[in-house]
Amino acid sequence: MRPELLKGHLDALLLAVLEPGPQHGYAVIESLRSGSGGALDLPTGTVYPALHRLERAGLIASDWQTVGGRRRRAYHLTPAGQIALSEQRALWDKFSTAVTALLKRRTWPATA
Amino acid sequence: MASDCIATSTGPRPKDALAAYLSDLAAQLHGPRRRREAIFTELRDGLEQATEDRIATGLAPDQAAAAAISQFGSPGAVADAFAGELTTAYARRTIAWFIATGPLVGIWWLLLLHPGPWRTGLIALVAAIPVIPLIIAAIATAGGTLATTGRLIRWLPETGPRRALAATIAIAMLCMIIDLTMITMVMASGVPTGPLMMIAVAASLIRIVCSITSVRHANLMRVDDPD
Numbered sequence: 001m002r003p004e005l006l007k008g009h010l011d012a013l014l015l016a017v018l019e020p021g022p023q024h025g026y027a028v029i030e031s032l033r034s035g036s037g038g039a040l041d042l043p044t045g046t047v048y049p050a051l052h053r054l055e056r057a058g059l060i061a062s063d064w065q066t067v068g069g070r071r072r073r074a075y076h077l078t079p080a081g082q083i084a085l086s087e088q089r090a091l092w093d094k095f096s097t098a099v100t101a102l103l104k105r106r107t108w109p110a111t112a
Numbered sequence: 113m114a115s116d117c118i119a120t121s122t123g124p125r126p127k128d129a130l131a132a133y134l135s136d137l138a139a140q141l142h143g144p145r146r147r148r149e150a151i152f153t154e155l156r157d158g159l160e161q162a163t164e165d166r167i168a169t170g171l172a173p174d175q176a177a178a179a180a181i182s183q184f185g186s187p188g189a190v191a192d193a194f195a196g197e198l199t200t201a202y203a204r205r206t207i208a209w210f211i212a213t214g215p216l217v218g219i220w221w222l223l224l225l226h227p228g229p230w231r232t233g234l235i236a237l238v239a240a241i242p243v244i245p246l247i248i249a250a251i252a253t254a255g256g257t258l259a260t261t262g263r264l265i266r267w268l269p270e271t272g273p274r275r276a277l278a279a280t281i282a283i284a285m286l287c288m289i290i291d292l293t294m295i296t297m298v299m300a301s302g303v304p305t306g307p308l309m310m311i312a313v314a315a316s317l318i319r320i321v322c323s324i325t326s327v328r329h330a331n332l333m334r335v336d337d338p339d
Contacts, residue, residue, distance in 0.1 A: 026158035030165075044184045045193030048154065052197045058263035073154045080266065 012088035022076040059084050129177045140191035143198025196273040203276035206326050207254045220312035243290045250286040281330045284323040291316035
């Protein structure tokens with residue numbers, strides 16, 4: 001799937017991936033890929049800067065840890081991020097219901 | 113240990129490939145040093161993790177490193193992707209510096225040129241220090257840019273990196289105009305030279321140098337900014 005198709009939805013996807021618990025950047029990329037059945041294989045240049053932007057907006061926060069001798073930055077949701085995710089979910093439900101209703105194959109009533 | 117795993121089990125070739133990639137990437141990241149270092153450390157961890165994951169699936173170490181590098185994309189593409197965030201970080205840091213140091217320069221001019229106790233109000237203050245409208249314009253630009261590039265972007269329209277950089281240049285230019293005006297004014301007014309005047313002029317001269325440096329850095333970043 002092309003990254004530009006995700007425009008406007010990437011933030012919500014990243015927040016959703018971080019909802020179960022803290023993850024580092026590469027693990028976020030892998031979670032997006034595995035969680036979408038391989039459809040969302042997003043490049044590094046898309047995911048990492050988006051995480052930084054979400055942190056700047058205060059929707060996620062990060063901590064540096066040392067894992068196996070390496071310094072690792074782990075991101076987690078903030079309370080504001082949790083609220084934003086709930087709002088995004090509600091919006092997506094509404095949007096997807098409307099789009100699905102329109103795109104579903106069916107016979108449209110003939111107009112006069 | 114994870115990093116030892118790469119070093120010992122794969123020999124020098126994959127490690128060299130990762131090092132060459134990261135060195136190339138580091139050379140192409142431009143912006144505040146701490147932010148660049150944080151991004152570099154984060155990407156190095158991700159790249160090493162990606163390599164280890166592929167080794168765990170049975171790939172040869174050199175193939176694993178090559179596949180991880182391929183997944184991350186060319187150093188130029190990754191650096192370009194971070195350019196916006198680094199530009200915004202630079203703009204925010206520089207603007208915060210101007211806000212923090214503004215009172216340190218302004219206080220000396222206020223002590224030197226403040227209106228007499230019998231003249232109060234904004235008009236008297238503007239008559240004594242005519243650059244006040246420029247100071248207000250600089251503070252408004254700084255406050256607006258900080259607000260629309262920080263946490264308030266949840267509610268306010270976000271200022272992009274290019275505009276944030278333009279605002280930084282505008283604030284630096286305003287500070288230069290303010291400082292030059294004040295120095296010229298005090299020199300022409302015939303105010304007797306004293307310690308207060310020397311401190312005020314020195315503070316403004318230091319800020320002029322810092323403003324010129326900021327404009328130069330901002331112009332260099334503007335060239336790098338792909339947006």
